[in-house]
Amino acid sequence: MSAADPIAQVVAWLDHARAHEPEDAEAMSVATVDADGRPSLRMVLLRGIDDRGFVFYTNLTSRKARDIAVNAEVALCFHWKSTARQVRIDGTAEAVSAAEADAYFASRPRESRIGAWASKQSAPLEGRFKLEQRVARYTAAFAIGPVPRPEFWSGYRVVPRRIEFWEKRPFRLHERTLYERDAAGWTTARLYP
Numbered sequence: 001m002s003a004a005d006p007i008a009q010v011v012a013w014l015d016h017a018r019a020h021e022p023e024d025a026e027a028m029s030v031a032t033v034d035a036d037g038r039p040s041l042r043m044v045l046l047r048g049i050d051d052r053g054f055v056f057y058t059n060l061t062s063r064k065a066r067d068i069a070v071n072a073e074v075a076l077c078f079h080w081k082s083t084a085r086q087v088r089i090d091g092t093a094e095a096v097s098a099a100e101a102d103a104y105f106a107s108r109p110r111e112s113r114i115g116a117w118a119s120k121q122s123a124p125l126e127g128r129f130k131l132e133q134r135v136a137r138y139t140a141a142f143a144i145g146p147v148p149r150p151e152f153w154s155g156y157r158v159v160p161r162r163i164e165f166w167e168k169r170p171f172r173l174h175e176r177t178l179y180e181r182d183a184a185g186w187t188t189a190r191l192y193p
């Protein structure tokens with residue numbers, strides 16, 4: 001059965017979650033797989049959504065970025081406790097353009113931009129003081145003028161192949177709707193709960 005646009009449905013569920021979720025309705029988990037096939041999972045914030053896919057930003061030396069460099073297949077999961085809904089997405093991560101990353105980076109508070117320079121995300125940190133020293137160093141380095149986007153900081157767009165919507169129903173008879181994309185577009189199917 002062909003289907004309406006599941007990305008539009010994610011947008012609608014996200015808007016609904018924003019009205020009910022006390023904090024970070026945009027939070028989603030991102031699963032990656034390393035070169036040895038071992039999965040890992042962490043939360044990030046969704047910072048862009050359109051017909052092309054789902055965008056998040058991160059440090060390109062982080063564990064997730066190293067995983068994506070060897071295997072661009074990723075999975076995302078939103079769970080909104082306040083609305084009792086889940087969205088699962090499987091897809092391929094692509095680098096966003098430099099212009100897109102620059103525009104998002106420029107929209108962040110100055111302190112966050114300096115923090116991006118200071119953090120060697122996912123590398124061992126000998127102590128909090130070391131991080132504060134690095135923040136002070138970059139605050140001084142960028143004392144006047146703009147804080148440019150570091151080369152090691154950018155975003156990924158997850159181009160979805162499969163999107164599943166889950167909605168709580170009484171007695172665990174939940175609603176599950178799966179959308180899968182092929183050359184002709186999206187098809188949809190119901191799944192047992």
Ligand SMILES: Cc1cc2nc3c(=O)[nH]c(=O)nc-3n(C[C@H](O)[C@H](O)[C@H](O)COP(=O)(O)O)c2cc1C
Pocket residue numbers: 024027040041042043044045046056057058059062063064065121122
């Ligand atoms: C609610 C929440 C939102 C987060 N958002 C981001 C984000 O947008 N980008 C990011 O790099 N890390 C974000 N983090 C931190 C990541 O979960 C993770 O600690 C970090 O990216 C390092 O992950 P890695 O070592 O697997 O690369 C967030 C954490 C939480 C709890």
